[in-house]
Amino acid sequence: MPNTGQFYLLRVDGQADEAERLLEVTAVECSCLPCGWTFTASPGQGLITVPGGAVLACPHCDNRQAVSLARFSEFIARVGSRSHPKTTAP
Numbered sequence: 752m753p754n755t756g757q758f759y760l761l762r763v764d765g766q767a768d769e770a771e772r773l774l775e776v777t778a779v780e781c782s783c784l785p786c787g788w789t790f791t792a793s794p795g796q797g798l799i800t801v802p803g804g805a806v807l808a809c810p811h812c813d814n815r816q817a818v819s820l821a822r823f824s825e826f827i828a829r830v831g832s833r834s835h836p837k838t839t840a841p
Contacts, residue, residue, distance in 0.1 A: 753826060757784055757816035758807050760830075762791075763823050773824040775803045783809035 762780040763774050779798060782789045788811035792798035799806040804819040824836045 753830070754784075755807075755816055757814055758782065758809075759783060759816075760782060760823075761789070762830075763826050765823065765827070772826065773820050775800060776820070776823050778806060779784050779805070779823075781807060783812060783814050785809075785814050787811040788812065797822050 755801055758781040760779065760781050762778075763776060764778040766775040768774050776798065777793070779790065779792045780789070782808045786809060788809055790797060790810055792807050794800065797808045797810050799808065801817065804817055804821075804823070808815045809836060
């Protein structure tokens, strides 16, 4: 679902395993529902990775919300955002 309650998801990028299960979110383009600001969150810039998901933080109004990997995965499955295989060093 694109509406998380506090944000409207527009695009989600992440790392997935061989079975296409989302392991980590790397970028989220979204709109903050309280203030209407549209931005791309990335690590250190409005996106905080937490076990099992990520926290989105609006740079305009400081609205925040934790979103589960399951919710991001559902969005990717429905909308077709990008999910890249996670690579590991040899």
